[in-house]
Amino acid sequence: MKRTYFHISFLVITIFAVILSSCSDYSKVLKSTDTDLKWEFAQTALDSGNCLKALPLLEELVGITRGTQMAQQVSYKYASAHYCVNDFYLARYYFHNYAKTFPNSDLVEEVEFKAAICSFNLSPNWSLDQTETRSAIQELQLFMDRYPASTMRDSSSTMIKSLRSKLERKSFESALIYHTTGQFHSATIAMKNALADYPDSPFREQLQFLILDSYYQYAVQSTNRRKLERFNDATQAFHTFASRFQDSSYLADAQHIYGQCVKAVETLELQETNN
Numbered sequence: 001m002k003r004t005y006f007h008i009s010f011l012v013i014t015i016f017a018v019i020l021s022s023c024s025d026y027s028k029v030l031k032s033t034d035t036d037l038k039w040e041f042a043q044t045a046l047d048s049g050n051c052l053k054a055l056p057l058l059e060e061l062v063g064i065t066r067g068t069q070m071a072q073q074v075s076y077k078y079a080s081a082h083y084c085v086n087d088f089y090l091a092r093y094y095f096h097n098y099a100k101t102f103p104n105s106d107l108v109e110e111v112e113f114k115a116a117i118c119s120f121n122l123s124p125n126w127s128l129d130q131t132e133t134r135s136a137i138q139e140l141q142l143f144m145d146r147y148p149a150s151t152m153r154d155s156s157s158t159m160i161k162s163l164r165s166k167l168e169r170k171s172f173e174s175a176l177i178y179h180t181t182g183q184f185h186s187a188t189i190a191m192k193n194a195l196a197d198y199p200d201s202p203f204r205e206q207l208q209f210l211i212l213d214s215y216y217q218y219a220v221q222s223t224n225r226r227k228l229e230r231f232n233d234a235t236q237a238f239h240t241f242a243s244r245f246q247d248s249s250y251l252a253d254a255q256h257i258y259g260q261c262v263k264a265v266e267t268l269e270l271q272e273t274n275n
Contacts, residue, residue, distance in 0.1 A: 051084035
């Protein structure tokens with residue numbers, strides 16, 4: 001038992017000593033004026049995944065090596081270190097800066113793709129503001145236009161589809177709020193805009209049905225003077241829906257609404273004739 005305790009204690013002491021030694025070595029490198037030592041340590045740290053250790057060294061080296069032959073390598077590693085710690089704002093900035101500063105580098109295509117990946121990672125959940133999502137789509141599309149034969153083209157296309165799905169969801173949910181809160185006139189406008197912006201949206205069937213329902217609900221709420229016109233709008237919306245989605249699960253509900261519209265129009269026309 002004592003022997004086991006001794007072995008465990010020795011192991012803990014050994015690990016602790018290694019950690020202290022490592023910290024001491026790192027501290028010495030930070031304080032050193034040896035550029036080559038800092039560079040070698042930073043590369044080793046970055047390659048081993050110790051990106052937080054590499055960052056302050058590389059930041060210092062960026063200033064030290066500016067205008068020298070090392071500058072290009074250091075700038076690339078500095079951007080990569082920010083990417084490694086998931087600081088995508090700064091990583092994107094420094095990847096773009098690398099491409100501008102060293103336009104003839106063999107790494108330009110790679111860094112521009114990585115900058116686009118940063119933008120992709122900065123795209124938030126669909127429920128939040130989608131400015132970053134739109135920027136990411138533009139950046140990825142620009143990359144594909146600039147490098148049509150790139151091996152990263154398929155990956156770029158996949159990311160664009162993923163980003164577009166967020167915009168489609170955002171557009172649908174924003175339009176749906178108008179319907180849910182009873183703002184039916186605004187709902188028809190928002191849903192038509194959603195279909196115009198994203199004609200291949202996976203929500204197009206539901207949107208088309210909700211346009212019909214919104215027209216119908218809006219007509220029901222209208223004054224007698226406007227009912228006939230608005231029930232006719234709903235009737236037209238039914239024909240559009242039924243012709244596009246003949247096997248829809250919403251078809252029975254759509255036909256019920258259509259029947260209500262036909263009855264309402266007949267009643268209103270009869271009232272007009274009698275008046």
